[in-house]
Amino acid sequence: xxxxxxxxxxxxxxxxxxxxxxxxxxxxxxxxxxxxxxxxxxxxxxxxxxxxxxxxxxxxxxxxxxxxxxxxxxxxxxxxxxxxxxxxxxxxxxxxxxxxxxxxxxxxxxxxxxxxxxxxxxxxxxxxxxxxxxxxxxxxxxxxxxxxxxxxxxxxxxxxxxxxxxxxxxxxxxxxxxxxxxxxxxxxxxxxxxx
Numbered sequence: 001x002x003x004x005x006x007x008x009x010x011x012x013x014x015x016x017x018x019x020x021x022x023x024x025x026x027x028x029x030x031x032x033x034x035x036x037x038x039x040x041x042x043x044x045x046x047x048x049x050x051x052x053x054x055x056x057x058x059x060x061x062x063x064x065x066x067x068x069x070x071x072x073x074x075x076x077x078x079x080x081x082x083x084x085x086x087x088x089x090x091x092x093x094x095x096x097x098x099x100x101x102x103x104x105x106x107x108x109x110x111x112x113x114x115x116x117x118x119x120x121x122x123x124x125x126x127x128x129x130x131x132x133x134x135x136x137x138x139x140x141x142x143x144x145x146x147x148x149x150x151x152x153x154x155x156x157x158x159x160x161x162x163x164x165x166x167x168x169x170x171x172x173x174x175x176x177x178x179x180x181x182x183x184x185x186x187x188x189x190x191x192x193x194x195x
Contacts, residue, residue: 008033008191009173010140015163017175017187024193026087026176027068030144034065046139053193055092064133068145070125074117080128081113100133123150127158134165140172148177159186 006029008080010016018026031037031103033044035051044051046062067073074083084094084103092099094113103110106127117125133141143162147155163186166173177183183190 006193008174009169009188010174012139012170013167015166015173015175015186015188017084017177017190018193019183019190020193022178026193029145029193030065030142030174030176033140034063034142035061036065040071051062054102059137062138063140063142064136064138065142065144066126066129066146068148070122070129071117071128074125076117077123078116079113080115080117080120083117084113084132084135089135089137091142092135098132099135102134102165105165106158118134123154130158138171140174141166142174142176143174145178147182148179155182 008016018029020026028037032039033051035044035053038053041194051063052061074080081094086098088094088099094100094103102108108128108131112120112124112128120128126149130146141162147158149156162173165171173186175183175186
């Protein structure tokens, strides 16, 4: 997907909706913003520093991407406690106050942590991916259709909790969704990717 002459600034605490028809490059842009793809021209920066690139780079990143399909974002050979721990800054553990608070807030049951990704439902795994992203203490969170596969009640709960955390921690969010109603509720600003 080719994205030309696109400029986006997201302020801390802002929730920006990316709008475009299917196939216009929203997911490609999300991967560029999060450092999973390298731009052929131009630069992606966080607080004046270039975003480091590479899909296989592990560890906490300042920009976190929550993928549309959580099963693609988790190593199928890792138990979920190891998957969650990937997001933790050095020196923190899952039993500390903040990780425990986030797991409770998003309904992550303790017994899930000894399981493998395929042993959870898609909705359960998505909530775990949201918590993993938040554990990294990012400055920005890219949400690429992250709740599209969830039922309406679970979707509302996840967004309510995420917005509360984002406001408290002044996270900038970039939100992609095909649901205009969802974008009306969560976005503070809309940006069109279509020409």
